Amino acid sequence: MRLVIARCSVDYDGRLTAHLPLATRLLVVKADGSVLVHSDGGSYKPLNWMSPPCTMAELAPEEAQADEGVVAVWRVQHAKSEDRLTVHIHEVVHDSAHELGVDPGLVKDGVEAHLQKLLAEHIHTLGHGWSLVRREYMTAIGPVDILARDHTGASVAVEIKRRGEIDGVEQLTRYLDLMNRDPHLAPVSGVFAAQLIKPQARTLAEDRGIRCVVLDYDALRGVDDAESRLF
Known part of the structure; x- marks a missing residue:
């Protein structure tokens, strides 16, 4: 699992469109390919996300984006639809990866x-x-x-x-x-x-x-x- 805390804006395009303006957020990239965008509130639910199967590419910003302060662009494309998540990163505060291993699953009551x-x-x-x-x-x-x-x-x-x-x-x-x-x-x-x-x-x-x-x-x-x- 990769955990990135960054100042970023997020756009979702596909069956619906959504925009998250520039703010500091937690970006979670899981081993199954899913990408989740969290804030410091709202309990467990992410502000936006892309479920697998999907692919993520980390790109250098275009010149106009760099002029606006963007240092990296994440493009997450769903494999079975036109849904796309785009993250414009302005500043990386923290970036770490952790191997969690195989989860035993939820023990039901x-x-x-x-x-x-x-x-x-x-x-x-x-x-x-x-x-x-x-x-x-x-x-x-x-x-x-x-x-x-x-x-x-x-x-x-x-x-x-x-x-x-x-x-x-x-x-x-x-x-x-x-x-x-x-x-x-x-x-x-x-x-x-x-x-x-x-x-x-x-x-x-x-x-x-x-x-x-x-x-x-x-x-x-x-x-x-x-x-x-x-x-």
């Missing part, structure tokens, strides 16, 4: 682990004719909670959370990017399943073609028969 087990046992909850391939399907960046096949036999990656938030959608997106490179699996669609899905997460998921499913924990356990309730 009891509820998430139980939800995964229950949904695997009742995979038909996601649709008639669905079948389970396996739980904890391993990818190069960690295990997908469930790999299943829908009624047509197509592969589906299912990510399960107790609370469905944006970071869970991003996690599933990374899995899908990798899995769709495997000709034995592709095309792979995604299902984001949780007991509660936040509106922002649902909007992002649906924009990326990911289906959202709200799980009824009691119904999966057989404690509450949702079909027999009057309301």
Whole structure:
């Protein structure tokens, strides 16, 4: 992982356009190719980012840019779309690289682990004719909670959370990017399943073609028969 603290401006062009004016920010370049732009506020969420697969080039500024104080230009291009992130760096305060090694992945709490087990046992909850391939399907960046096949036999990656938030959608997106490179699996669609899905997460998921499913924990356990309730 590379960490750069720099005075910079940032422009995003593609499906949408966005501009961050000149300020001091943290630039994170991860081993998976993703680039994130952080400020000193806003909790965990970056101000802007580019998810993999993408490529980054560090370029010398053009003459007009140099006259404005730019010392380096980062151009990050997504491999599957026209989306592009451009960072104009005016001053580098800190630049370091760190080898983090292979991450063991998130250790799920009891509820998430139980939800995964229950949904695997009742995979038909996601649709008639669905079948389970396996739980904890391993990818190069960690295990997908469930790999299943829908009624047509197509592969589906299912990510399960107790609370469905944006970071869970991003996690599933990374899995899908990798899995769709495997000709034995592709095309792979995604299902984001949780007991509660936040509106922002649902909007992002649906924009990326990911289906959202709200799980009824009691119904999966057989404690509450949702079909027999009057309301």
